[in-house]
Amino acid sequence: MNGLSLNFQGETRVFGPDGNVFVNDAAQGAWSTQQAGGPKDNQIRYDIGGQAQPPVPIKYSFNPQNQLQAIIPAAANGGADSAPFTFLGSIQVDDAQDIVYQLIAADTGAATQRNVTLYGGLRFDSKTHNLVIDLTGGGTAEVTGDSGVASLDALKNDITPFKSNDLLRFKASTTNTLADGTTKKIAADLKFVGNWDLKGNQLVFVSQVKGDVTKPAVTLGFAGKFKAVSAGLAYYADEQGTQFAFNINGQHQWNSGKANWDVFLGYSKKQFTAKVSGNLSINKQLGDQRNLTLSADWTIEHTDGSQTNMQMELSAAYRWSQNNMLTIQAQFSKQGQTITYDLKVEGKFVFKSGTLTFQIKYNNQDPDNKFSFQIAFTANPTNLIKALSIVLDVTENSVNINFQFEMRMTWIDGKLQKGDPKPLAA
């Protein structure tokens, strides 16, 4: 009989995929891994002739086709591990802690009403980014994603028409070969609902366990590198930050009142306050584009006293608003569309040595030349300076060949202003 074989005191008992327990090829009982109100351990519970038998511990794993394999360890199998048995089926996650493997019929591939439940805690492997379950009672089983690190995706989960939170999706599939030799690939959409968060220098996904308020939130950690980008937060699978994995929706805006950055992470808009801790730079190639990149190191201080250090690298472009104000817009592409939003950074025009620059304030120091970019032009910077002088009422330094003395009296709002005489610019 096809199934998982148990050597019970010299007697072979086979746990068939149909839920029956066979002894000498005759169905004599039933088995299951999940019982209402029963213990949540990785043991098969079964009966023979209606008589409950001692539970059998199982070691689970997934083969390269993501099919569930089960082995009865030596201690429960007469001193030697059982032969591995591969169940045909598909993978589901019932909450953020367990995996449910739904069995299918070997002849038709149709889903049966039988499941195998793997109890434990879920996490993502820091190197492979495969889904790993740390099995209750010891051991691990690893589900391989469909397309490497791209199997992970940060999506939106609707709560109400007015609110959303985050959805972490892991895309895998199980390939089964049916009795007639055909293959059946069954998608496993493993979804975790919750919100993105930062714990120390680690990106985590805090998933709420569905339907059980007594269970704590499950935190899924990600060991790769992350940095703030215009579209939100980019997560890289490797330590070097070169292997892009997925992007988490978000926005970053300069808060001029508090002189720091407001960081909104995920669709749940978890808010952080980031302070610039160094390495500020503005990268702009002088030329035909208005694009620039604002970079800095950020430190986020959490209420528990811990800190998150991360890099910020925001692609942006300056733009003239309807009121002829220069605004810096975060800019990124999504599905071929260019999305923008106002970074709300402050700044001022500076015309010095024949060059017009815009100095940006995006840390808590006064802007200076280090934090400025030159306005783009294709033909003639002086023309632009003159044009801006008209538009923005920028007063230029004039060049006088004359020598002068001057006495100046200034009334502001009707009051004569007092002040020390100042030398005139030559």
Next chain:
Amino acid sequence: MNSQMVSRRLPFYLCLLCCVLISAVAVQGQTVSATLRLQATAVNVNGVLVWQVNMQFAPTDVVINANTFDSSLTTPCPQISVALRNRILKELAVMAQEEKDATQTPIHFYIDSFAPAYSLPDTLSDRSFFSRLDRQLSRSVNRDPSLSLTATPPAGFGKPTRVGETLTARNQTQWRFELNPMGFAVVGYQVWLQTKNGAANSDNGGTTVPVMKTMGDIADDLGIKSLTAAERTVAINLLYAPEDLQKPDGSLTDAELVRVLEGAAYRTFLVVRDAKMQPCQFRDADVDDLIKTNTQTLFNAYGADLNIGSMLTDDNQEIFGVSGLQLVQSIKISVTPEADPQGNVTRTDRDDEIEELLNKKYKPRLIAQPGEIVTNDILDKDTRQLYLVRSVSEFPKYSFADGVLTYEVTRRREIVNLTVTGAGSYSPEYALNGSLAVTGDNLLGHSESLSLSLTGGNSFQKGQFSFSIPRETPKERRKIPIIFAGFNLSGNYSYDSDQALGNPILTRYTNRESRISSSVSFEYDSFSQRDYVEQAEGLSEKRKRLHHLVTTDVGFDLLNNQLKSTGLIPVAPLDGRVVYPSLRVNYLASYDLRRAGMRGGIGEIDFLFNAEGEKGFRGIGGDFSYKRYELSGGAQMFFGIAAPTDMFLRYQRGAGTSSNGTPLFRIFRLGGPLNVRGLEEGEFVGNSYAYDRSEFGVGLLPLVRTIRNIFPRGKKTSNPNPNEEPTPTNIGGLDLANTFVKIFYDRGRVFETKALGEILNPAHGVKGYGIGAELRGIAFIANKRANLTIGYGRSPNSLLHRRGAVITGLSLDF
């Protein structure tokens, strides 16, 4: 009240309950089967043979089995299978575009692994065709059930056997796939609006008042006739709290509040409609994002209180929700003084006065009024209206908190200047001079300037008084953009001991002149401020390229002259008063041909036309009756090889004529920077004159670059060093990009004839030629570019400067 509220809420909850019950049946639905005609070719990637997908798909390549749709979708939407096919084709097109843009490495898509027959290497796994299609569609699936896209290969599918092998040749192009459409199929859509109080009460179990309507009901209430029958069926749910009925000066009735909410709902519906939201489609994350962004903009005033989202119900209705709206309780205009140059903002009593004045005068004129929900268009109009107030210096901001809408305006500081200036200068004509000037700005509070200056030297003395009102700078462009371009009133006295008039070397004149002059100017400019910036930047391809600028000066002058001969051969003194009104019209047309990234070619073509006339008469003590006319026209073209403004060619021709009786000091003077360079101004005089000027200039920057290319620093390499220092554009304060070295050739002739054909012809007269540097755009006077020319010119016809002379000239563009 409470029982009434509860009874009002009952239908709302019954509706929600219905949704839940329906959902229990509908949520699972069933998977839909389809086939895809997939063409792929075997390629070798890093030593592995893989199937590369041909990303060109026709509508006939995707066939959806309409019979596999759940009836909950096909009943309201019989064409839902067509919608699904179109949606899949759209996502495939996005993938094809990504492949075309080549932003990824590798750029192509490959058939996914189908173990054990075919395996795609891990390095290519993120370019798996079906996984990517699934990922793109799943962006729009924000609830259960998952899309679960599963592809089944045709029988016999496996590894390719050789490079270039195709699925077509193997007869394996027909792929079956399944997906569950229930998580993103939209059979209809609704709009839900909640007030902030309504949302808070709903969360806390407080009293709320739900109102269910259709867009048809709302259109009838608001008198809108333009909705289609389908649009009228869109369901609208409104929710408010009893607290929303309270106003500082009384209370609203439920009907009044509902009417206000209906207005906001209608505006939200328009946003949804503008995003091309349709029933019987599949949810699109991009459309949702667009609606969310535009709704956020619409109700931007509510800031952090605003919650906007969308949700697909289990019965496949997409709900677009707006929460956090508030009715305006009161409106305030707050005034902040402009910062001083040190950045300090010091509030004074004057700010309080202005604030009170603004609130009193402008608050009743605002469109936003208490008891309304404010939208961005209302706020835009109000802030624009406040910006136009003279004392407001910056575009006003607004904020909304606790029902109070505040417009925050920055007040321009009222600055009055009085300046006394002493100066000394040197010029070739007048040698050493001293001057004293008193200047006042804004003394009368109208931005006017007042100045009195005295200048004196050994051969020249001058006193001048002037009063001017500057060119207006409208805060907003008018429909007909004609503006007042300034008023000047001036009086001056001058004595010049060596005035040249004609070329008699033995006769010199002293000229004592007093003058009262007034002029008023108007201007038409086809360019807006934005057009100027865009033209100067040269980045936007859609910028306005043709620029017209017309200026008109109307003047009235009263001139007293006393010319005495001091030469060896005395002539009778010339005294008299000239009174003349004048009119001057300038027209400039400029066409900008520059394109972003363009290296050479023609960059700009300009045409200029000037016409000037004056009529002397004998009234007000005038001694001379005469007419005097002058015309000039010309063109210039900027072009280049490396950049479109490296060089220019310029040609200008002018002529003038005056009637008999024109006083000597108003006849035409040939020579000087305005016509024939190399001659001193006035070396030749006549009742008529004509001139033409030709120039060719080369920019200093391309010259310097060319020299650096010919004589590079260090060894020449075939690979240019990216870190090599670029050619500086500014040397010692000289802007190389705007400095041109030019050669010129001028011709001129004076006549005593009035024959038009002869007047227009400057040939056979005097000529001048030379070389100079033109510093373009050293200043902007009004919005015209001022250019300074310094050079050396020589005229073989000059008796005063036989070896040539230094020439200087300031000209407005061009």
